[in-house]
Amino acid sequence: MTKSLRRILKYSFSFLLALIFLYLAFKGVRFADLWVSIKSANYFWILLLIPLNIVMNWMKAERWAYLLSPIKSRISKRILFAGVMIGYAINNVLPRVGEIVRPYVVGKREGISVSSTLATVVVERILDFMSFFFITCIVLFLYPYALDPFAGNPKLTRPLFLFGSVISLIIFVLLYFRANEFFRFLGGIFKFMPSKYYKRINEILESFYKGFAVSKVHDKFWIILLQSFVIWGINALIMYVPFFAFDALSKPGMDFGAAVVLLVITSVAWIMPAPGAMGTYHSFLVFAMIKLYSIDLTTALSYAIITHEIGYIVITVIGTYYYFKDHFKIRDAIG
Helix, strand or coil: CCHHHHHHHHHHHHHHHHHHHHHHHHCCCCHHHHHHHHHCCCHHHHHCHHHHHHHHHHHHHHHHHHHHCCCCCCCCHHHHHHHHHHHHHHHCCCCCHHHHHHHHHHHHHHCCCHHHHHHHHHHHHHHHHHHHHHHHHHHHHHCHHHHCCCCCCHHHHHHHHHHHHHHHHHHHHHHHHCHHHHHHHHHHHHHHCCHHHHHHHHHHHHHHHHHHHHHHCHHHHHHHHHHHHHHHHHHHHHHHHHHHHCHHHCCCCCCHHHHHHHHHHHHHHHHCCCHHHCCHHHHHHHHHHHHHHCCCHHHHHHHHHHHHHHHHHHHHHHHHHHHHHCCCCHHHHHC
């Protein structure tokens, strides 16, 4: 199978996945009622999502600067922000491709090894995963009813989630301060492989370790950790602020805690390989709002459409602007 054919099949699967989940999200809704619901929303609150999305992505660029600081101390925040937005804009069309494009943009502009820059993106993903896992455990400890649709008696698992939050924080700290031992351990695991493969794996691990070079600068640990939680906090605000745009969401229980619960649930949708979480975000969110908070289908879908499309449009517009302004060509990054 040729490389081009593999890409076609991969992207075809992604678009098919999006269509399936869009069908599930829109199934049973009356489009006339949906249009009325979207039109009647209070757009003062919805427009606040635009600056919140921009600030959140700027914070990601700020955190990335810290992760890259051991490799290059002075990096243009404008280039980092452009890289973030171009990468996410491409992900909106070609899932996962943006993760390759983003380090390429910054690496070429700043004269940094692309493999080392890519390694910092991997570190960033680990940061996001560990902080997400920590937040998930805390949320499910405080709001065990979030598991009602999936478990018979979720309260019995509350101690496990408290334990999980502590363990995730410990693992994160150990990984940060013991990166050298961690990658040495990984290298030892692959020793049994043929030498040509083992050599390549060692090269990859070495480039990733360069990405973890930030772990040698211990005074940056707390600011990077804080930035990770601030990014998730802004994410939660993006879920919470639109509650005020719909009368049906002005009810007991629809508070900031509910926004965090919905954030945790929809974050799973972003892991799936649908372009820009199209369809997956909508169906996961609608399911959660109906099952957990008894929100009607029309309102839940209106909320899902508005929150998703505002972020989607902001990223696409800004990313496209930088894409053309910086004369970037996607084929330079992916070949």
